[in-house]
Amino acid sequence: MDSLTLTDGRREPVRRRSAEPAGRPVLRDRPRAVQAVALTVSPGPPPPGLSAAKVVAYLHGPEPYLLIPDPAPGMHRTLVRWLQGRSAVVGPVVARADAGASLRWARTLLALTPQRPGSTGEILFVEDHLAKVVLLQDPLLAGHLSAKWLARLQDMTPTQQTRMEQTLLAWLEGGGATGAALLLRIHPQTVRYRLRKLERLFGSSLRTSQARFEILLALKIHGMAAECARLRHRAEELPSRQASGPRQDIRPIGP
Template identity: 35%
Template sequence: MQMPDEVFTRRPWHDLPPALAGVLRPRTDSIAAEMIDVIRDEVPDYRRPLDSAFGRDLAASVRRAIGQFVELTAEPHSRQEHHVRHFRTLGRLEFRNGRTTDALQAAFRVGARVGARLYAETARSASLPLEVVMPLHEAVLTHIDVLSNESVKGYAAARAMAEGGLQRSRRTLAACLLDQQRAAHRDLVRGLAEQARWPLPDTVACLLVRQGAGGGRPTGLGQERGADILTVTHGADLVLIVPDPERDGTVERLRTAVRGRTAALGPSVPPGDAWVSLHCARLMLTGRTGTPHQEGTAGGAFVRAGDGLAEAHLRHGIHIGRLLGDRVLGVLRELPPGRAARLAETLDALLMSWSRTAPEVARALDIHPQTARKRLRRLEELFGDRLSDPAFRFEALLALRTRALTTRAPQA
């Protein structure tokens, strides 16, 4: 890549007579004034008062560009770093003022056209040879191309710095939302959201992605929503905080984005409860090998924790659930494993039934009514009057659900 000095010192600068610099220098102010007028007339974004900060910057940049052109004409090998810094700063100012490079590029093009005409007129009025005109036009085009490129570099550098700061702000916001204590401070959350330029949505949901061999951020979120999603790593996991997840097919896009990986989408919650959504998602993936709420994603699994909050709640207290099972269902441990499993299955069906009759239990278990009656009599022998106690029924159902979870997906 050529440096600006290398571009400036190549031809056509050597083809221009040094006398041209002496001719142009006294006309610098008049050339600058006409160039500024035409730029302001043809570039709408530059129609600002000349006594404003913007107008003064425009005038200073035009005069500097003309002055540099004269310097290069007099001495093609002169150092140009100070001019390069100025035009990179000009690009940074365009970004910081919320403008694009379109108007700046247009101003450079207009300036080149006006400059080429006025420089040529000045050369002819000084009776310089006609052979000067061609290298003069080439020099103007070379000069303006370099200045334009340097301004674009400054603009790009300012944008990259701003985007880096924005991403840091968004990571800070995400970390705050996932911290129970910090997320409770609404003023703190609002302040961080403003810094991150992230409008607080009505609801969010956390998508927890188990990192595969490929790592990195899931793709396919869609350009229109991807920028709104906060991303942060938690250990080896990737966490995405998704605003308004139930809107506009967002869940389908998320499922596609994590295809081939194991992921859990937490329930929709207010932003201050994002940590709760992540907690539910993490519980749903703990020790998981299969689930009714799991949807295949070509080698991975996509779990919606909102469809299994009761299960997530049980997983949160799974060790307490085991202790509860030992106390409430302890009598089943004295039976052979197969018989204990059948009676536990029957007890679950009884507790979930409306009429508590043998035919209803038989239909639930797809067994013969007579078999159901035998099992129910055995349960009465084991548990007696407790089968009619609401407290026992509640605890037994919790214990049975915990037992089903640990049987289906053993804990490490």
């Protein structure tokens, strides 16, 4: 794997080749803080703002990324200008020893937001999607928690499931039948009718704080996973010819 120090635009070999696969990105200097950026493609030549910051880039593997040492306050604007039109996720600023965690979180969010081939990319910040990353960074465990509670609705039709999930979520977030009715814009009596059905399915679990908390997480996970699935489906719907071939406006860095 190659690395690139953006201060001079020259490609140099990584000395510790085992660091990247183990999740510990290599930094030649010893900054106090680091911010990782997960990329989908290698961007073009860096602007002066990035060069001055001594950003280190790893652009020649299947998952290119940047490491920004001690990011300055204006670094976000510089990144947005440089990566315009390309998908990327900016991780949070962390201590140097936690650079791998910042990169892992950025890659998690990048995987959860698939882009349609040929479409204009989007730059996301993990700080704006912390709940999604926390809940979905372990898909298997998240799916297990969701199935633990929501499998009780599996004998219903899809429409009934959706109504019950919406009612249960509104009840948990609204603090009762009246609050749920306001959130759903339906009559409180309709909410109470649905809640009686839910009580038969969930039993005494709805009366314990721990179970209510887990059910709320399960509903949030289910909703986020469904949205990710919709995004992925839309991305896959485009004709394959739009997804084939390199983007003409993207140039690799280096010779």
